[in-house]
Amino acid sequence: MHVRSFQLGDTSSVKELLEDVLSETCYEETMEAFARQLSWDTELVLIAQEEEQVVGLIIGTIDNNNGYYYRIAVATAYQRKGIGKALIEAMKTRFLQRNVKKIMVTVDVHNEMVLPVYESAGYSTADFSRTAHRLSIVKKVSV
Numbered sequence: 001m002h003v004r005s006f007q008l009g010d011t012s013s014v015k016e017l018l019e020d021v022l023s024e025t026c027y028e029e030t031m032e033a034f035a036r037q038l039s040w041d042t043e044l045v046l047i048a049q050e051e052e053q054v055v056g057l058i059i060g061t062i063d064n065n066n067g068y069y070y071r072i073a074v075a076t077a078y079q080r081k082g083i084g085k086a087l088i089e090a091m092k093t094r095f096l097q098r099n100v101k102k103i104m105v106t107v108d109v110h111n112e113m114v115l116p117v118y119e120s121a122g123y124s125t126a127d128f129s130r131t132a133h134r135l136s137i138v139k140k141v142s143v
Helices: 008-021 024-040 083-097 112-120
Strands: 002-005 045-050 053-063 066-074 102-106
Touching (some): 002 083, 008 024, 008 066, 024 045, 045 083, 053 083, 083 112
Parallel strands (some): 066 102
Antiparallel strands (some): 002 045, 053 066
């Protein structure tokens, strides 16, 4: 398994992965945030690849000099094999390279079930952001 930066050629594989593992509502919200993050900073979208197949994705963002894990997804057949933890560690490295003040896990109704993955990577409830503050990548943009 290899973790790397997102590449344009990964788009269809990522969409397929997210459709498979996320609810419809979560998928729609995630795709909007995913597109917005790609337009701002592609280095904070990471892919886990097994041979030639995309098996995982993590989307991070930096907002007010804090690093946030926004969404993580691992293909069902590859869950519980350390891929989520590897994605979290790789994103943490990116955040630390950017000298963020603090690293937080964004918690919403869609990712409560993956919090144990973050806990196994060393994060605690103090690192979970459940506030009403909406990250720049998920705010609705008025035109």
